[in-house]
Amino acid sequence: MKNKKKHKYSAIALITVSALLLGVYPFYELRYTDARMDCFPYKVWFIDKTKRDPSVGDFIMFTTPANAASYVPGHKKWIKKILAATGGNIEVTPAGAGETYSVYMNGLEKKLPVKARVTVHDSRTNKTFIAFAADSLGRPLPLIEKQTIPAGYYYLYSPVARSYDSRYWGLVKKIEILGKAYPIL
Numbered sequence: 001m002k003n004k005k006k007h008k009y010s011a012i013a014l015i016t017v018s019a020l021l022l023g024v025y026p027f028y029e030l031r032y033t034d035a036r037m038d039c040f041p042y043k044v045w046f047i048d049k050t051k052r053d054p055s056v057g058d059f060i061m062f063t064t065p066a067n068a069a070s071y072v073p074g075h076k077k078w079i080k081k082i083l084a085a086t087g088g089n090i091e092v093t094p095a096g097a098g099e100t101y102s103v104y105m106n107g108l109e110k111k112l113p114v115k116a117r118v119t120v121h122d123s124r125t126n127k128t129f130i131a132f133a134a135d136s137l138g139r140p141l142p143l144i145e146k147q148t149i150p151a152g153y154y155y156l157y158s159p160v161a162r163s164y165d166s167r168y169w170g171l172v173k174k175i176e177i178l179g180k181a182y183p184i185l
Contacts, residue, residue: 027050029046030046031079031181033045033079039080039165040159040183045059045184047061049178053174054154054180058180059079059180059181060082060181061079061181062080062172062178063075063178064077065171065173065176067169068168071135071141078156080157080158081158084122084149085154086149088125089147089149090119090148090149090155091119092116092119092131092144092146094115095133099113101130103162112132112134114130115131116143120155131144144168147171152173152174153171154174156172
């Protein structure tokens with residue numbers, strides 16, 4: 001009899017916790033960064049899906065941009081940091097012939113061909129990133145175009161040299177943002 005009561009309370013607790021999680025999930029969630037993708041030093045993120053109007057400097061979670069869908073699944077969710085928004089300028093400078101940049105892959109140094117340098121600047125920032133000619137699988141990478149960022153768009157990045165970010169797939173639309181991300185660990 002005691003075991004039946006224990007199972008009954010366990011079932012009630014499980015149902016209650018499940019109902020709470022289902023009620024909260026549309027608004028908040030926890031995300032874990034894939035250990036193979038070290039774009040930031042954080043591994044656990046709290047996502048507030050009620051905050052979809054971010055500012056420069058915020059981390060956000062978003063869906064795969066349309067320009068990136070040929071390289072990664074369209075349903076993938078990303079976390080990146082906003083470097084620039086409306087009015088920011090993007091300059092693209094082609095690399096010199098045969099230019100390479102050293103990166104470390106699986107602990108080994110590898111020289112990758114450089115396609116261009118992408119500089120993002122506005123009143124708050126002036127950062128330049130290396131844009132590689134191909135990804136780690138050897139597929140040619142697209143390149144963002146020179147432009148001024150229009151309203152409702154964001155330039156997203158990671159400080160890691162091999163990050164797959166706006167320098168390749170372009171700007172992210174506000175509508176693609178799923179929520180603001182807060183690093184926990």
